[in-house]
Amino acid sequence: MNVKFYRWCFLLLIVTWQISSAQNKSNKEEKMEKVSTDTIPEHEKLLKAANKFIDSAKYKEALPLLKKVVKLKPDSWQAYNKLALVNMKLEDYKDAEKNLIKSELILPANYETVKLKGVNFFLNNKFKESKGAFDSAVMYAKEDKIDDAELYIYRAKLMFKGKAYKEAISSCDEAIYIDPKCLDAFLIKGECKFNMKEYNYAVRELNEAIKLMKPEKPDYSAYKLRAKSKFELKDFKGAVTDWSVYIDAFPKEEEALVARGAAKINMNDNTGAIADLDEAIKLNAKNAVSYCYRGVAKGGNKAYVEALKDLDYAIKLKFDYGTAYVNRAAIKMASKDKQGACDDLKKADGLGNELAVKMFEQYCKDNRN
Numbered sequence: 001m002n003v004k005f006y007r008w009c010f011l012l013l014i015v016t017w018q019i020s021s022a023q024n025k026s027n028k029e030e031k032m033e034k035v036s037t038d039t040i041p042e043h044e045k046l047l048k049a050a051n052k053f054i055d056s057a058k059y060k061e062a063l064p065l066l067k068k069v070v071k072l073k074p075d076s077w078q079a080y081n082k083l084a085l086v087n088m089k090l091e092d093y094k095d096a097e098k099n100l101i102k103s104e105l106i107l108p109a110n111y112e113t114v115k116l117k118g119v120n121f122f123l124n125n126k127f128k129e130s131k132g133a134f135d136s137a138v139m140y141a142k143e144d145k146i147d148d149a150e151l152y153i154y155r156a157k158l159m160f161k162g163k164a165y166k167e168a169i170s171s172c173d174e175a176i177y178i179d180p181k182c183l184d185a186f187l188i189k190g191e192c193k194f195n196m197k198e199y200n201y202a203v204r205e206l207n208e209a210i211k212l213m214k215p216e217k218p219d220y221s222a223y224k225l226r227a228k229s230k231f232e233l234k235d236f237k238g239a240v241t242d243w244s245v246y247i248d249a250f251p252k253e254e255e256a257l258v259a260r261g262a263a264k265i266n267m268n269d270n271t272g273a274i275a276d277l278d279e280a281i282k283l284n285a286k287n288a289v290s291y292c293y294r295g296v297a298k299g300g301n302k303a304y305v306e307a308l309k310d311l312d313y314a315i316k317l318k319f320d321y322g323t324a325y326v327n328r329a330a331i332k333m334a335s336k337d338k339q340g341a342c343d344d345l346k347k348a349d350g351l352g353n354e355l356a357v358k359m360f361e362q363y364c365k366d367n368r369n
Contacts, residue, residue, distance in 0.1 A: 043072040047079060054082065059089040070102075077106040077113065084116050093124040111140040115151055122158055130158055149175040153184045165192040183212045187222060194229055202229040220249045224256070231263055239263040254283045254290075261293050270300035288318035292327060299331045307331045322353035329356075333363065 046069045053062035063086050069079040080103035087096035097120055103113045118133030134155045141148060152175035159168035169192050172185040179185075186209035193202035206226040213219055227242035243260035250256060261276035277294040280287065295310030311328040315321055329344035342364035348356035 041073075043069045043076065043079075046072070047076075047082070050082060054086065057089075059086045062086050063090070075106050077103040077110065080106070081112055081116055084120065088116075088120055088123055091123075093120055096120045097124075109140065111137060111144060111146055114140060115148070115154075118151075118158075119154055122154060127158060127161060134158060147178045149179040149182050149185070152178070153182070153188070156185070156188045160188060160192060163195070165196050168192050181212055183209055183219070186212065187219065190222065190225055190229075194225055197232075199229040199232045202226075203233070218249075220246050227259065227263075231259070234266075236263045236266040240267065240269075252283060254280050254287065257283070258287070258290055258293065261290075261297070265293060265297050265300065268300065270297040273297040274301075286317060288314040288321055288324065291317065292321065292324045295324075295331065296327050299327070299334065302334075304331055304335045308335075320351055322348045322351035322356065325351070326353055326356050326359065329359065338363070 046065045050062040050065040050069065053059070053065070062082075066079055066083045066086060069076060070083065073079065080099045084096040084099040084103065087093070087099060097117075100113055100117050100120065104110065104117075107113070114133055115137040118130050118137055121127070121130035121133055134151070137151055138155070140146070141151060152171045156168040156171035156175065159165070159171060169189055172182075172189045172192075175182045175185040186205050190202050190205035190209060193199070193205055203226055206222050206229065209219070209222045210226070213222070223242045223246045227239045227246065230236075230238040230242060240260055240263045243256055243263065247253070247256050247260060257276045257280040261273040261280065264270070264273035264276065274294055274297045277290050277297065280290045281294070284290070291310045291314035295307045295314065298304075298307035298310060308328065308331055311324055311331060314324040315328070318324070325344045325348035329341040329348070332338075332341035332344065342360065345356045345360040345364060349360060
């Protein structure tokens with residue numbers, strides 16, 4: 001046999017040995033993995049499986065697994081907390097409270113449990129109890145140096161419910177300090193600023209919120225609130241733009257159509273306003289505001305007869321509608337019905353409309369009696 005043949009045989013033996021060695025190693029690893037898995041307690045396996053269901057928002061599937069966990073390991077406060085969380089997701093607040101009490105008996109003064117108690121009370125409209133739990137959770141978080149933006153978001157929501165807007169903003173700022181990209185914090189701050197009538201600041205916060213949104217999953221409520229804020233700032237073009245984004249998502253929302261119509265009137269886009277208000281009236285033929293605004297828009301297009309019909313009907317639907325009387329007075333004045341206009345302004349004045357007083361003084365001084 002020549003040297004080349006011996007070399008070839010030797011190489012073949014090495015390759016065969018390597019393959020055999022790799023197979024033996026793989027078999028050993030499989031055995032070790034199996035032995036390792038078999039040594040994991042059953043309650044831990046169940047808890048892990050339940051957590052996977054929770055992460056996938058499959059709460060009903062997680063529930064029976066967690067019940068098995070607490071049967072196998074009655075001192076697992078973590079399992080009771082998970083049970084409470086699942087109960088909350090399924091809107092079973094009574095069982096959630098029971099499970100949190102059991103958790104607290106096993107491990108008192110635990111941050112996670114106290115936080116969940118606050119959330120459960122909040123979702124169950126027990127706001128006084130919720131505040132107490134959240135205050136304790138904040139104290140524990142600071143003592144244990146726990147950074148949890150969600151805690152401050154829930155606390156901000158609670159403060160917002162109680163119209164404690166400054167405290168809500170402060171909690172949002174804590175959340176943003178922990179997580180600068182905390183979308184909910186900017187949204188809540190925007191709502192607070194809007195309710196405080198600080199519209200410029202509301203727009204600023206909502207701008208940040210909209211920047212942070214995922215393009216495939218926008219929160220259209222931010223566009224809605226920003227549209228309202230811009231309207232208050234007389235940025236009617238901006239309001240129309242935001243309402244358009246919102247209406248693209250919710251084309252059958254009456255409030256949005258009416259609001260965009262009002263913004264278009266202020267931009268002198270009366271024809272566009274009429275189109276929006278037509279759609280709003282199709283959705284609800286009993287809303288006096290829609291007829292009032294459409295009457296104004298028609299008046300803006302000098303279709304006075306049609307405008308008066310809408311304003312007459314608005315007043316028929318809502319006899320104490322001071323704004324409708326003022327708008328009808330304006331249309332009558334444009335139609336050269338001064339007496340009718342002044343009569344409407346008197347009615348509006350009687351209903352407490354401040355603009356009616358000014359208009360009457362300007363146009364109806366000789367019609368006082």
